[in-house]
Amino acid sequence: MVAVVRTRVARTRFAMGLAVALFAAGVGPVAHAASIETIAKQAILVDITSNTVLFEKSPDQRMAPSSMSKIMTMYMVFDAIKEGRLTLDSTLPVSERAWRMQGSKMFVELHNNIKVDDLIKGVIVQSGNDACIVFAEGLAGSESAFAERMNKRARELGLKDTNLTNATGWPDPNHYMTARDLAILAEHLIKDFPEYYHYYSIREFKYHGINQGNRNPLLYRGMDVDGMKTGHTEAGGYGLTASAEREGRRLILVVNGLPNMQARADESARLIEWGFREFATYALFKAGETVDQVPLWLGAQDTVPVTVPEDMKVTMARADRSGMKVSLVSNAPVAAPVKKGDVVGKVVVSAPGFPGKEFPVVAAQDVEKLGFVGRALAAAKFLIFGAS
Structure with a gap:
């Protein structure tokens, strides 16, 4: 009582x-316990169960999101499936542009038609830039047109300082997000498409005879992390958007600007564990209770x-x-x-x-x-x- x-x-x-x-809506309260520091250039830790920011560091500073912006690419894909414009068994063609795409790859075959289910795993597990281009061209005709659609949806979702120029996170000074916007986007994806979120916990995927592991290091640490996406470019440094659920609480963490992969893994794990250890969520009244x-x-x-x-x-x-x-x-x-x-x-x-x-x-x-x-x-x- x-x-x-x-x-x-x-x-x-x-x-x-x-x-x-x-x-x-960008107005959640910030609840601070004993202070904590991070070497990340940008960071935010949110308890989405109660819409409370637990920690933040330059959360509204524009940054290169790198492959973390692929979360928006997948939001658009899941939305298309939900609206019936795609199914998991649909196939999409591979253009020469998609086939030639550099960086992290799923290794799609030129002119092949690939199942949406495989492409989703290629983007989420393997961070395939080529798979992102296949989706962009399949859904919007071109990557530039797809980027316009992503920006429109970003505004609808309340992302206040986001501008996307491509589907992959490929370096571009006009391709930017903030840590806060990434956290908001991650929350929307989890809540809007719970039936597809499980893809983010897949640890490995084999395609074209090549087996690749999920790049999210926290999936392997036994700390209740079940997604989401890493990123790395010279401009942005090493980043991670991660989500974990424990004892009815879900935390979302965004970090960016870290110096190497090990720092990304260790800092992310430390901040998430701090959030669960130092804070608790208290239920006061249920809806409809006097x-x-x-x-x-x-x-x-x-x-x-x-x-x-x-x-x-x-x-x-x-x-x-x-x-x-x-x-x-x-x-x-x-x-x-x-x-x-x-x-x-x-x-x-x-x-x-x-x-x-x-x-x-x-x-x-x-x-x-x-x-x-x-x-x-x-x-x-x-x-x-x-x-x-």
Whole structure:
């Protein structure tokens, strides 16, 4: 049972309309435990279970995402499958441009028609640039047209500082993302296409007689990491977007600008383990559960029960849990009539060392306004006894 402290705020000072802080909207709170450093040039660690940023370093700095931008390529592919424009058994032709593509390769055969299922594994497991070109040309006719579609979708997903010029992450000064945008994109892919996310945990794939292992080093460390994508270019350094799920919590990490493969593996593992060890997610109220009663003015009943429209969870440093305070703030008494679902206040969660988080509370039922006689009696009561 969560103890809730009820607080009134004068109507003239209280500004309603603050919804649950969503990380995907770029306004998630940052919860800091004991400080941690990283040699990565850009980094962000997010608990997407409660939309809380646990750690960040230059998260909004433009960077070369390298092959990590292939997450957007796969988002477009999975979206095409979901919309019925592709199936896993569909085949796509290999152009000479795709066949000649350099860098990491799946080793597609010139003029062959390759199954979408194999191409997906070629992109995710083998980081195949050639497979990315096959997808781009198959879905949009050309890689440049595919890039335009990716940028349009990026804006729709809320990626505020992303511009993609190719499907592979090939070096280009105009091909950039931020660590925050990559984390948002990773979250969208996981949540929008859960039926296809399993591809990211495949450890090896053999095609054209060549067996290649997944480049994600954390898949082999037994630390609950189940995706996503590495990247490396001279401009960007060594990077990794990774996701791990443990005890009902899912963390997403993006690091970039690391000096070598070993540093990428070790820094990523250290940051993820720190996130799980130092922080915990606490469930306070379930969606629809009554939080408290809010007083009404001139209502058919004196109070209205209030609830939260979504599960209410907060992530904070374990050391801060003992000082957590949960307060219901409203401009009570709320004037009737009230409709079910009307926002009538907010729950504020605070603790020493925790920046605070707010959740809207809504009326759990309709309450009509008193009739003329009832209002007259209420007014007389107020004149005689004052506000209660």
